[in-house]
Amino acid sequence: MWSWVAHRVTGVLIFFFLLVHVLDTALVRVSPEAYNAVIGTYQTPIMGLGEAGLVAAIVFHAFNGLRIALVDFWSKGPRYHRAMLWIVVGLFVVTMAGFLPRHLGNVFGGGH
Secondary structure (H helix, E strand, O other), X not given: OHHHXXXXXXXXXXXXXXXXXXXXXXXXXXXXXXXXXXXXXXXXXXXXXXXXHHHHHHHHHHHHHHHHHHHHHOOOOOOOHHHHXXXXXXXXXXXXXXXXXXXXXXXXXXXX
């Protein structure tokens, strides 16, 4: 059940990110100065942590979506749904372990 909830929550978060992204990109046509001000706020450590959260949401949503497709369309999917969930968790951890050190190093000034 928790993977179902997490899949819905990450989907909604990704949707809202995309909505904000389209709106802030469209701002360049309305006012380049306002666009630059908004983009400037994105270069803060708090937004860097938000970016890490966004990547985590996308990674989980993608891997779990593949698992859901296998459960729905593979005849043996329902039998192996629990094992596939642990594979999703493992892939998520490995992917984030590769991403977070470099990203957080850049966010907090340690990496270039």
